[in-house]
């Protein structure tokens with residue numbers, strides 16, 4: 001049996017981020033990851049570093065989202081230093097477009113609630129009518145009636161971010177094993193015994209970062225992680241040329 005100090009179950013954005021952070025602090029974790037048939041949000045997301053609309057009726061989450069967006073420039077600089085990969089962070093503000101007056105009103109109400117619930121500490125936003133939106137984002141289709149603009153929003157290149165985290169964590173000393181799906185975790189006095197097909201590991205500490213699989217794994221260590229799965233379909237490509245230029249904020 002393989003013996004380690006720290007094991008991270010799951011090598012998605014969460015597992016890889018934790019592994020990179022630990023490796024930077026001198027703890028070299030073992031990352032056991034699943035396979036390509038797993039449901040893996042980290043390989044198929046939009047890369048938005050988004051703040052507006054987050055934390056309705058959860059002001060701590062609204063402020064947390066804002067605070068974490070603010071540390072992205074420092075984080076991506078460190079990531080670029082460790083991986084050599086530029087993740088394409090852009091934080092020039094962003095728009096939520098509305099296709100009906102009712103939709104625009106509903107989003108405005110949510111944003112105003114967030115502002116109230118955070119005592120005005122959530123980032124400022126502008127409600128723009130169609131003409132104001134068109135002046136800033138020429139080329140919009142006829143169905144857009146207006147938008148909400150928030151200067152705190154931005155995005156990164158999701159595929160590069162994932163690649164950078166995996167590169168950085170391994171360069172810094174994390175050991176990564178793909179196709180190592182953990183089937184069982186057994187707590188013992190010596191540590192946790194993790195078993196899968198063809199391997200078993202004893203680890204003093206374990207981080208569960210297996211995405212939706214945390215629901216199955218958590219009870220094995222006395223935790224509860226109720227998750228609800230909602231399935232959709234997206235097409236993953238490299239980013240295209242800018243289609244809607246943003247002229248001014």
Ligand SMILES: Cc1cc2nc3c(=O)[nH]c(=O)nc-3n(C[C@H](O)[C@H](O)[C@H](O)COP(=O)(O)OP(=O)(O)OC[C@H]3O[C@@H](n4cnc5c(N)ncnc54)[C@H](O)[C@@H]3O)c2cc1C
Nearest residue numbers: 010012013014034038041042045046047048182210211213
């Ligand atoms: C369509 C879509 C768009 C999104 N857009 C954004 C966005 O723009 N901005 C944003 O911030 N968030 C976005 N998200 C959310 C974000 O992608 C997820 O919150 C994030 O990727 C979750 O990462 P994770 O590491 O927890 O999970 P996952 O990506 O699911 O990774 C879990 C990993 O664990 C592995 N695993 C599973 N079971 C086991 C096991 N038993 N043993 C070992 N390994 C296991 C899997 O193989 C996988 O690699 C989006 C999500 C979706 C679905």
